[in-house]
Amino acid sequence: MIQEIRDLVSEKLKKLDGVVALRKTDQGTAPTLFQEGDDVSQLVLEPRYPVAKTVSKLQKRFKDAKFGVVARGCDTRALVEMVKRHQIDPDRLYIVGMACSEEQAETCYCAEPAPDLDPWPEADLVGDPVPGAPPNPMVAEYENLSREERWDFWNQQFTKCIKCYGCRDICPVCFCDACSLEDPLWVEPGLLVPDFPMYHLIKAMHMTTRCVACRQCETACPAGIPLTVLYDLIRKDVGNLIGYIPGADADSGPPLSLTLADAPIDSELAK
Amino acid sequence: MDYSNTQTICPFCGCGCALNLEVVDGEIVGVLPANDHPVGRGSLCIKGWNAHSFVQHEDRLKTPLIREDGDLREAxxxxxxxxxxxxxxxxxxxxxxxxxxxxxxxxxxxxxxxxxxxxxxxxxxxxxxxxxxxx
Structure with a gap:
């Protein structure tokens, strides 16, 4: 698969201003902007990085440029959410969709390991899509807990937080210049451990209708807090209440930025 | 037009986490963790995440300063x-x-x-x- 992607990128670079993908050198692996003439044999597919954020950054800086990006399923979902929030221009983006392997899907507990390329004006899929992997077993275990046990669970987990803001910084759909988590009105500066549950619930609240289940926050967390157990349940609730799945559908706007006139809450579930 | 990451070691504490400096056209614009590095294994603390901010800061000292009669002068x-x-x-x-x-x-x-x-x-x-x- 990797050779196919490298060949495709080489071909597309003749017309594009650059392609965002991972480059491996003796320094390590990180996102880079490949341009025509660059050594595409350095292009690799692991480990994961929030490339949607990189694309947004580059599109804002180079306003006439047209870029490509090598994207997994989670990356394309993040790209969709960023388009909806006007952080990415889909007409200036070409996507090489990479279908993750079964093993990769299992590592991420990924329900949608293949990128959905239908929403994109220009995209190609490389690799054979595999079915979704089973969800994180911690979610089901958590759902069996009582309300008090849940409170204790999160209190214990969030006590480990070192307030590095890594979960926000790595998040491919976090982009605001002014962040509530840095606003003294909501989060007391200099306080460590940050206030429970305020600090973490602000983040969780802002992930509502936005989290694309890429799990990069969890892998970036130095304290090993299982953030996606919380975000998975929020995704589930949002799906049940208003039928919105972040990243799945390019046509429906972000619900919290719209009126709910056309998306009535299921009154039974909302109780 | 150029965007790349340069891997380096965090300049702050002694842990020695690697981090990537995001560089656009010669300007350091951000930090990404080094996901394949054995020390941090993709994690950084708040200092590492902000390790880029001083490098090209206008307040950064570029020469030694000597205080004379209460005022600092370049030396x-x-x-x-x-x-x-x-x-x-x-x-x-x-x-x-x-x-x-x-x-x-x-x-x-x-x-x-x-x-x-x-x-x-x-x-x-x-x-x-x-x-x-x-x-």
Whole structure:
């Protein structure tokens, strides 16, 4: 698969201003902007990085440029959410969709390991899509807990937080210049451990209708807090209440930025 | 038009987490963790995540400054180091070597810290050596 992607990128670079993908050198692996003439044999597919954020950054800086990006399923979902929030221009983006392997899907507990390329004006899929992997077993275990046990669970987990803001910084759909988590009105500066549950619930609240289940926050967390157990349940609730799945559908706007006139809450579930 | 990441070691504490400096057209614009590095394994603390912010900051000192009559003026490294050596020498002769303390860094190499304690003990003559992890 990797050779196919490298060949495709080489071909597309003749017309594009650059392609965002991972480059491996003796320094390590990180996102880079490949341009025509660059050594595409350095292009690799692991480990994961929030490339949607990189694309947004580059599109804002180079306003006439047209870029490509090598994207997994989670990356394309993040790209969709960023388009909806006007952080990415889909007409200036070409996507090489990479279908993750079964093993990769299992590592991420990924329900949608293949990128959905239908929403994109220009995209190609490389690799054979595999079915979704089973969800994180911690979610089901958590759902069996009582309300008090849940409170204790999160209190214990969030006590480990070192307030590095890594979960926000790595998040491919976090982009605001002014962040509530840095606003003294909501989060007391200099306080460590940050206030429970305020600090973490602000983040969780802002992930509502936005989290694309890429799990990069969890892998970036130095304290090993299982953030996606919380975000998975929020995704589930949002799906049940208003039928919105972040990243799945390019046509429906972000619900919290719209009126709910056309998306009535299921009154039974909302109780 | 250029975007790349340069992997380096976090300049702050002694852990030595690797991080990637995001560079657009020669300007450092952000940090990404080094997901394939054995030390941080894709995690950073708040200092690492912000390690880019001072590098090209306009307030950053680019030359040594010497305070004269209450005001700081720019000086060459040679002049600054000579002044420091003179002052250390005069403090030592006036008040004794234990009037001097030396603060090493958890971020230096073993060899640099070895040299610093050697300098303290053998040149200045004091055992007053400590390091930034206790500051």
């Amino acid at each position: 060459s490294w040679e002049e600054a180091l000579e002044l420091v050596a003179d002052k250390l020498g005069s403090i030592k002769s006036e008040h004794g070597p234990d009037a001097v303390g030396v603060l090493a860094s958890a971020k230096c190499t073993n060899e640099e810290n070895y040299l610093l304690q050697k300098f303290s003990r053998a040149v200045i003559g004091t055992n007053n050596v400590d390091h930034c992890a206790r500051l």
